[in-house]
Amino acid sequence: MRTPTALLLASALFSLGSCEDPNELGLDLPGSASIDSKYEDFPVTVSTIRQDSVPTLRRTRFLVGRLTDANTRGTLEARAFSEVQPSIDATAYPLPSKFSGQNPQLDSIVLLAGFDRVYGSATQPVRLSLYDLQKPLDERTSYNSTNNLPLDQPIVENALVPLNRIIRNKANTADSLQLPLRILISGSQPTPFATTLFNLMKATTTETLSQQDLQKVWRGLAIVPGAGTNGTVIGFDRSVGSQILVYYRVNTASGTPATEQKVYRFNYANTTGSVADPRFFTNIQYNLSSAGAPFGTLSGNTAAEVPASSSDNTTYAQDGTGLATKLAIPGLEQLRTLQQRENIIINRAELIVPSKSGSNIVYPAPTTLYIYEANTRNQVLKATSNLTESLRFVLGENVNSQGQRLEAQLIRQSSTTGTNSTYTALLTTYVQTYVTNQLTAPYPAAFIVSPTLRRELRSGETSLPLSLDRAAIDASNVRLRVYYSKPGAQ
Numbered sequence: 001m002r003t004p005t006a007l008l009l010a011s012a013l014f015s016l017g018s019c020e021d022p023n024e025l026g027l028d029l030p031g032s033a034s035i036d037s038k039y040e041d042f043p044v045t046v047s048t049i050r051q052d053s054v055p056t057l058r059r060t061r062f063l064v065g066r067l068t069d070a071n072t073r074g075t076l077e078a079r080a081f082s083e084v085q086p087s088i089d090a091t092a093y094p095l096p097s098k099f100s101g102q103n104p105q106l107d108s109i110v111l112l113a114g115f116d117r118v119y120g121s122a123t124q125p126v127r128l129s130l131y132d133l134q135k136p137l138d139e140r141t142s143y144n145s146t147n148n149l150p151l152d153q154p155i156v157e158n159a160l161v162p163l164n165r166i167i168r169n170k171a172n173t174a175d176s177l178q179l180p181l182r183i184l185i186s187g188s189q190p191t192p193f194a195t196t197l198f199n200l201m202k203a204t205t206t207e208t209l210s211q212q213d214l215q216k217v218w219r220g221l222a223i224v225p226g227a228g229t230n231g232t233v234i235g236f237d238r239s240v241g242s243q244i245l246v247y248y249r250v251n252t253a254s255g256t257p258a259t260e261q262k263v264y265r266f267n268y269a270n271t272t273g274s275v276a277d278p279r280f281f282t283n284i285q286y287n288l289s290s291a292g293a294p295f296g297t298l299s300g301n302t303a304a305e306v307p308a309s310s311s312d313n314t315t316y317a318q319d320g321t322g323l324a325t326k327l328a329i330p331g332l333e334q335l336r337t338l339q340q341r342e343n344i345i346i347n348r349a350e351l352i353v354p355s356k357s358g359s360n361i362v363y364p365a366p367t368t369l370y371i372y373e374a375n376t377r378n379q380v381l382k383a384t385s386n387l388t389e390s391l392r393f394v395l396g397e398n399v400n401s402q403g404q405r406l407e408a409q410l411i412r413q414s415s416t417t418g419t420n421s422t423y424t425a426l427l428t429t430y431v432q433t434y435v436t437n438q439l440t441a442p443y444p445a446a447f448i449v450s451p452t453l454r455r456e457l458r459s460g461e462t463s464l465p466l467s468l469d470r471a472a473i474d475a476s477n478v479r480l481r482v483y484y485s486k487p488g489a490q
Contacts, residue, residue: 036485036486038485039348039482040481040482040484041480042331042481042482043479044328044478046325046478047305047328048298049298049302049304050298050324052302053146054144055145056281056320057142058279059463060237060463061117061236062080062082062281062466063078063080063233063234064080064128064224065119065126065234066233067120067230067233071314071472074295076233076286077284079282079283080222080280080282081283082222082279083137083220083278083280084214084220085267086208087208087209087265087266090208093264093265095209096198096201097201098207103250105259106198106246107248107249108186108187108188109247110182110183111183112241112242113180113223113242114181114238115163115236116235117234117468118233119233119363120232121232123163124163125161126160126228126229128183128223128224129154129158130156130183131155131222132219132222133221134151135220136215136220145283145320146283147281149220149283151224152219156184157226163234166179180242181234185244200214221268238270239271240271242271243266244266244267246265249262250262273461284320286321294310302377313474316472317449317450317451318468318469318470318471319366319451320468324452325449325471325473325475326374327448332431332480335435336437339435342486344484345484346484347483348428348482348483349480350426350427350480350482351424351425351427351480352424352480353369354422354477355423356472356474363468364469365470366451368409369409369410369450369471370393370409370450371410372393372394372448373444374447375445375446380454381442393407393455394427394447396426396429396430397428405429408426411425423471449473
């Protein structure tokens with residue numbers, strides 16, 4: 001029997017090799033001849049880039065606040081814009097017009113907002129302002145992080161808002177309950193805005209208030225950080241407790257001075273994923289151009305990149321801000337050349353992206369990163385199917401119920417030894433497709449790693465995520481490990 005010919009790679013990129021037991025790799029190759037199997041760690045050139053127009057419309061949450069990052073020295077300001085919808089439940093939330101003969105009087109108007117993330121200080125109160133909009137959100141516009149709508153009259157300015165509103169059980173034996181953030185829009189002395197709104201509610205002749213009538217006095221809601229908010233960004237979730245409540249009193253039916261309290265509800269956050277729910281989005285301004293900022297060249301220039309060598313061998317991939325890590329893997333092209341020459345088989349390919357410790361004090365590390373195919377100008381490549389254009393993800397090994405391959409996911413693996421966590425993704429099918437010239441043209445010049453999922457909703461999904469979670473990547477140890485083999489001759 002002839003022994004199989006060992007595979008030799010001509011490039012220095014293939015300097016690290018190791019013979020492996022094919023059975024341990026799970027190989028399923030024809031014949032029973034011995035197999036020469038190796039793996040190579042392909043080096044990766046890593047840099048930080050910044051993408052624009054981050055999708056924020058109807059995501060899992062909206063963001064509000066202002067925060068300067070000690071690592072990038074960038075200052076982030078987030079504002080939220082939302083439609084306001086009147087209640088359609090006339091029984092639970094009756095309009096004051098229903099009690100026109102009982103002298104309805106406004107008590108107060110309160111905004112409640114559930115939140116599940118706080119970036120920066122969670123112990124100090126923040127200052128927030130509420131504004132009406134100059135015009136309603138446009139149904140035909142797909143808003144993203146770059147959109148910033150013009151404001152109209154202030155509803156509340158610079159309100160001091162505590163974040164740590166909690167309820168504990170008396171025995172203190174259960175977890176405390178975080179109460180929604182609360183902003184008083186109008187109290188015992190009604191504001192002009194509150195008076196105008198309540199007068200509309202009293203004058204409504206129908207059982208429910210229409211969206212068109214509401215927008216005559218309230219075109220939309222903007223929540224913006226006040227002048228005193230400089231170290232906190234809040235992530236507001238789509239809790240059912242997020243609502244605007246109008247409390248009012250009416251005289252009792254007997255005509256005595258005694259009164260009864262009623263409440264009316266407005267919705268301003270999408271809670272069910274229905275297309276009829278209020279639309280909202282987050283505007284995110286991220287200024288990286290302050291003096292001495294290591295990523296200043298990325299401001300307003302998506303084609304620019306900062307090599308890892310210029311940022312202490314650290315690159316970033318952060319949701320919301322557009323910061324992403326670019327990977328250039330020249331060994332893939334050499335593997336393709338080798339495959340054409342020697343017909344190798346890719347048995348396993350794994351992208352390994354280690355993170356750095358101590359970098360997630362303010363911004364938690366995302367659990368998942370996604371991989372996009374990009375051109376030389378750091379633009380994600382696009383694919384067209386049935387006249388619909390979509391961004392090109394690197395596809396993974398996972399398949400949905402319709403038999404479609406889904407986007408590859410770099411999943412964070414927590415270390416059991418106390419060392420840094422690592423993101424890993426299996427890319428066996430993708431690499432095999434790449435080296436056998438079956439990938440859709442044009443071939444990617446590089447890859448972009450980001451926690452931002454830039455696609456439309458799939459069936460069964462009600463929203464896509466939005467956060468400021470960030471991965472700080474150990475650029476010097478990113479690698480693509482490829483196990484390959486060539487069946488031995490009989």
